Amino acid sequence: MQTPLGSDTFIVRRFEYVEELGEPFQLTLELESAETEIAAEQLVGKQFTVTIPLSIGGSRYFNAFMESFSRLSQDGRLGRYRAVGIPWYALLKRTQNSQIFCDVNLPDMISQVFAKFPFASYNVLGFYPRTKWESRTQYRESCFNFIQRSLQQEGVYYFWTHEQSKHTLNSCDNVSNHAPFPGYKKIPYLTAERGQESQEHVYEWNIETALQPGSAVLKDYNYAEPTNELLVTGPAKQPLGPGPLEVFDHPGLYQTKSDGDRYAEIRIEEMECRQRVFRGRAQCLGLAAGFTFSLQDFPVASENGTYLTTTMRLTLGDVAEAEEDGRQGSLVGPAGSASGSAYWYDCEFAAIASSVQYRSRFSAVVPQVFGLQTAFVHAPDGQDPKTPYTDQLGRIQLMFPWSRDGQQTAWVRKAQVMAGDGWGHMHCPRQGDEVLVAFEHGIVDRPVIVGCLYNGNTKPPLPLPDAAHIHVFKDQGGNLFTLNPQEDGQTVTLSSPVASTVLTLGGDTPNPS
Template sequence: VNGSPVGLHVKGISHTILLDDMKKSRTFLDRNLQEIALNIFAEETAGEFYQRDAIEPTYTKIFDYKPQYNETSFDFLKRLSARYGQWFYFDGMRMQFGQTKTSKVKLINGASLHEFGIETNLVSHKTSFGGYDYNLASNINASEAKTNTGSVDSFAKVVLDRQASVSQPNLNVGAYTNQAQNATDITELAKLQTAGRDANSVFYTGISYLPIGLGQVFTIQNQTVEHELVAIEVIHHSQIHGNYKCEFKAIPADVAAPHYTNVEKFRKAKSQSAKVYDNNDPEELGRVKVEFYWGAGSTKSEWMRVVQSYSGEGRGVYNRPEIGDEVLIDFEGGNIDCPFVSGSHYNGKAKPEFFDSKNMIKGWKLRFGQLFKFVEKVGIWLSDPSGNEIHLDEENKNVTITTLGTLTLNCKNLVLNVDQNMSTNVNVNKTDIIGVNHSENVGGLKTIGIGGDFNAIVEGKYLEHIKGNFESTAEKDRHDNGKQSLNHNTGGDLNKNAQKEIQNNSGEQTRHN
C-alpha cells in the first residue's frame, strides 16, 4: 500500500474470496437471478458481507433451468451478470448484484479532481442474431442498429448519433446463437448487447481527493457541465501523513447495461453420462429429464430433446429412454445451458442381453418383453411374452408363425403358391365361406376321408362330369330321391343286379320299352 512504512507491504483480497474457494456443479430450477444470488450468498458467506436490499437484479424472469458447472460461485455469478447485463461488484463493505449505489459525492475539476480525462470510443453498436425455436420449428432472428435506451451523456450521445458513419446499415447477416430459445428471447438478446456496447462509448478518468468506491455513482462538474458517472475501476492511494487520493475510471451512470455485458457468454461443457428420472413429456416431444452425476446438491435438469436416427413429420424412428436408464448428454455448441440426449449406455448393473463373443446377435427388447432379434446366419425372431412369434429360420429355410390365440389375415387378394406339399391340420371345426365361385383343380388323386356324415346342399344344379368310370359303394342302404323325376340315361346298356328282389313301384302307370 502506497504510504506504508518501509519494509511493510500489505496485500489483501476482498470478501469475494468466500465465493471463490472451489469449483462446483449444480442446477437451479424455476429460480430467477435474485433467488439464485441470495441462495449462494446465504450458503457460502454465512449471511455476512451482503444485504438483501443490495441484491436487486433488473432481469427478473424465472429460469426453468440454470446450471452452475465446474466453476466457483463467484465465477458463476460473474458469468450471469455479463450474460444478463447486471452490475456485480464488492463495494468494500457489501456485495452488490443487479444495480449500482448512488452517493452525494461531487468532484469539481481543478479542486477535488485533477488530471481529468475523457476518452470516446467511436465504434459500431449494431447487433444481429439468428437462432432456432424448436417448439415452432422455425428460424428466429433479431437485430438492432443502435440502442434506444442509450446514455444521455453529451459525449455518449455523440457516439450514438454518429453510428451511421462508423457502420454499414445492413443487418441481414448476423451471428448464430443458441442463447435464445424463442423470438422474445432473441429480441431481448439483441437489445441487451447493443446497450452493452453503448456503455463502452465514453470513459472518464481522473484523480480524486475524495473517496470513491467501485460501482459508486458520483458527479463531476467540469466548468458549467456536469457528468453523472459510475466508477468501474478504482485504485486507492494512502500516502505519507495520511494523505489520500484515488485514480478512477468511470462511464455514464445512466447506461442501460454494464460495459462488460456479453450475451454470448456461456460455460462450456463436454459430453457426459446422466440418469433419466422423468420421460412423460407434457408437450409430447419425446423429451426427458435427467439427473447429472455431479455429486451432492441439486443435479436435475429440465426437459431436453433426444436425438433420433431418423425423424420428421408423420415418419421417423422413435425410441424414448426409460426412467433409470443411463444416457449420454451432449451440449449444443458446448453450451451447458443447451443439453440434449445423444445416446444410451449399458453399464455394470444393466448389461446387454444380446451379447455374444462372436457379435452375431443384434436386436431390440422392450421393457415388457416384446422382442425383435437377429442372429446372423441363423434367423430372425419377432415375439411377445404372450407366446406370439414369427420365426424366420435361415438355417433350415423355414418360416414359422405361432400364436396361442387367433391368426387373422385381411387382404383384397390372396395367392398361395406351394412348390411341393401342403398340409392343413384343424383339430376342431373348419368353415369355408365363399361369396361367389369356388374352383378346385387336382392333377392326380383326390381323397376325402370323413369320420361322420357328409352333407352336400346345392340350391342350383349339381353336375358331375367324369371321363373315366364312376363307382359308388354304400356298405348299407343307398337312396336316390327326386321330388319330380329321376332319370338314368346311358349310351350303352343299363344293368341292374340284385342278389335278392328288384322292385319297381309306381303310383301310376309303369312303362317298359
C-alpha cells in the same frame, strides 16, 4: 487499522484501493509494526478495516478479508509487511462445484448460492423482470465465475459499500440505482495554480472518445417453436464510424424474442458506455465506483454535469515518500496511524455521464463441455418403472453422476433414428437406463441424448460374445425381433411372450401355413 490483533499493532505506510463497477475490489497495504514476528495465520482469511478521516467530517471505512500477508523486511526494531485485502465475493474464486438449478431466475439463484456462505453480505437495488431459466448449470467452475457470468449475461453489475465491520455487494441494473457518495454531491474543478489544496477537488479532467460497434445482432433457435424467428438487433443510440459496424453472435442464449431483444440491448449498451469516457485525477476522498458526482467550475461549460464513477484508484502514503518521488497530493491524518502523522493522498478515476447506462464487459469464462458424457434416466418417486417418464415431445429427465445434490435436469431431447411430422422412430429410455449425452455448441445447459449404453447392471438381451453376430431388438415386455446373418442359416425371427408366439423367416424349418 483494526485487525484481529487490535487497532494499534500496525502503522499504515502506504495504502492503495482499486475498484471497478462489476468487479471485486483490491486493497493493498504496506505496514510497519513493532512486532517483528507476526504469524500470518492470525490475519489471513480474517476481516480488517482501515479508517480514513474525511475533511468534511466523519470517516470513510475500507473493510476487507485479508487474502495474503507478507513480511518484507525487519531491522530488529520494526517489521515491514504487505497485506492484500479482497471482498468476500472474491473468496468464492477459491471454490469449484457442479450443480443444476431448474425453473429459476437470477435473483433466486443468487440467493441460493450466497446462502451457503455465512460471510456473504449483499443488497439487491433493483432487477427488472428476468428470464426464468428452465435450466441453469454451474459446471466445473467457481461459484464466483458462475454468478459473475450470470450477472453479466443479464446486464447486472454491482458496486461496493463499506462499514466499520463489513462490506456489501450492491447489485444493480439501472441508472436510477446510483446516488452521490455522502457529502460529495458536488466536486469542483481547481487547477494547482489556484492554490486550493485545502478544498477537495478534481485537478485533472480529460475526455476520451473511442469508436464502438454500431449494432449488436443475436440469433438463436427454440425447438419447441421451431418456426419462430429469433433474429434480433440492438442498434447503438449514437453510432460513430463510416458504416455499419455490426457484432453478430449465435447462439444468443435465449428462447424468446423478448429475451433476445433485451440481450441485444444489453450487448450494445456494454459497448456504447465505453464510447465516451472521462478520466481524471483528484485530491478527493469521496470518489467511489458506483456513486455519482456533479463536476463544478470546469472551463468547458458543457462538461459541468453529473457523472457516474466507473473505476477508481485511491492512493495514500507517507509525506516523506511523496516528497522524495515528487508526487502531487493533499494531506490527511492520521489515517489509521498510531503515530498521528499526516499522509498524502491522490485519486485516479474514470467516469461516464450519469444518463448513460453502464454494463460490465462480458468477460467471465463460460464453461464448455468437450466430448460426450453419460447420465442416467430419472423419474419421480412412485413412477412405474415399466412406464417411461416423458412429455409430449418425448423428452426425458436425467441425473448426471456429478450432480451431488441429486438434482435432475430439465426435460432433455433424445435423438431418434428418424423424426418426421407424425412419422419416424421412437424409443423412450426407462428409469435407471444409462444414456450418452452430447451438448449443443458445447453448452452445458443444452444437452441432447444421442444414444443408450449397457453397463455392469444393465446387460444386453442376448448372451455375448456367443450371440455377437445377431442383430436384435427386444423391448422391456419381452417382445423380440432378431436378424441372424449366418451364412446358409439366415433367419428373421419375431416372437412374443404371449402364448409363446414365434414367427421365423428363413432357416431350415418352414412356418406352418
